[in-house]
Amino acid sequence: MEILKKFRDREIAARIVEEIRKIAPKDKIIKIMHVCGTHENTIARYALRNLLPETIDLIAGPGCPVCICPAKDIDEVIYLSKQKDIIVATYGDMVKTPATETSLWEARASGANVVIVYSAHDSIKLAEKYPTKKIIFFSVGFETTAPGVASEIVDGLPENFYVYSSHRLIPPAMDALLSSGKIMIDGIIAPGHVSTIIGVKPYEIFPKKYKLPVVIAGFEPIDILFAIVMILKQLKENEPKVENEYSRAVTYEGNKKAQKILYEAFETIDAAWRGLGVIPKSGLELRKEFDDHNARKNFEIKLEKPSLDIAPGCSCNKVILGQIKPPECPMFGKACTPQRPYGPCMVSQEGTCRIWYKYRGVTIKP
Secondary structure, three states: OHHHHHOOOHHHHHHHHHHHHHHOOOOOOEEEEEOOHHHHHHHHHOOHHHHOOOOEEEEEOOOOOOOOOOHHHHHHHHHHHOOOOEEEEEOHHHHOOOOOOOOHHHHHHOOOOEEEOOOHHHHHHHHHHOOOOEEEEEEEEOOOOHHHHHHHHHHOOOOOEEEEEEEEOHHHHHHHHHHHOOOOOOEEEEOHHHHHHHOOHHHOHHHHHHOOOEEEOOOOHHHHHHHHHHHHHHHHHOOOOEEEOOOOOOOOOOOHHHHHHHHHHEEEEEEEEOOOEEEEEEEEEEOHHHHHHEHHHHOOOOOOOOOOOOOOOOOHHHHHOOOOOHHHOOOEOOOEOOOOOOOHHHOOOOOHHHHHHHOOOOOOOO
C-alpha cells in the first residue's frame, strides 16, 4: 500500500498535469482511447478528465469482455440452462447481462439451472460434486482470464464438464476497428492486465501500420496521467512507437508460460463482438483434441429466433466505439440502471455506463 500511495500522490499528479498542459496542443483535439474497463474506473473515480486541458479527450473503447459478449452466446447458454440435467456456471457479471429477450438471471428466476462461480476451478468442483449432472462453464474474458481456464483444460477435466468459450483477444479487435475507420483516434493506452500476459510485442503493429502512439499503462492515477504525457510527447516529436509505462508488471515478451498454456487449450477463430460484428482471429475456441468438453459440439442448441445484440433505443455499440459518452444515451440513468440494465454496458464493473453511473456524483467532463 505504501508503494501504491506514491501512484496516487496529489503533488506528483499536479506536476504531471502541469506537464500535460505545457505540451498539449491549444487548437486541436487529441483523442486518446484506452481499451480497459479498469482504466475507465480509475479515470472516473479520480475525475482525471477534469484535470486535463479541453483539447485532451479520453475515450473508453471496447475494454469490457462482458459488454462485447454477443447476445447469441448468452441466448445459447440460456437455452442450455433450461435443459434437464444441465447446470450452467458463470461469473456474476454475465448472469445479469441482457441477451435478446432475457438474461441468465431472469432465466434462473424461472427455474433454469444457473450457478454463479468465481473461477473455472469452482465450476470443476461443481462437476465433482454432482457427477450425474452436466456442468457447462460459460467462460468469458480477454487474454487476462483465458490462461487460467486453459490451465484447467490442459490439466484434465471431469467427464461431465464442458466449456462454452466466449473469450476474445484485444490486439486483433483493435486492428480490425482501426482498419474499418469506425474509430478515429490519435493514441492508444493499452490495457495493463492483458499486457502482463501478451507483453509489448503484439502492439507494435499500431505505430507501424497506423502511425499511432501506444503506451501500456498501469491502473493508478499517476500511471494514466504519465501515459498521457508519453503519448503527447510522441505526437509532438512525430515518432509513434510502443512504450511500456507499466514496466513493474509487463515485460516485452509477456508471460510466456501463460501464452504456452493458452494455446495448448485454445485456437484462434473469427468471433463476433456485440455491436461490432465479426472480427477475424479475435476469439478463442477449444482445440479439437478437447472436443469432448466443448459445449457447442456436445449439445444441440435450437434458438427460436435470431439474436439481437443491441436493443431498440440502446446506444451501447456507440459507447463501446467511443462515439458517444454514456450520458448522451437517452436511456442512461433512466430506463437503464445497474439495478435494471437495459444494455450490456451498464452491467459489469468494467462497463463504461456502469462506471459513469457509479461516479455520477463526481464531476465528469462530458
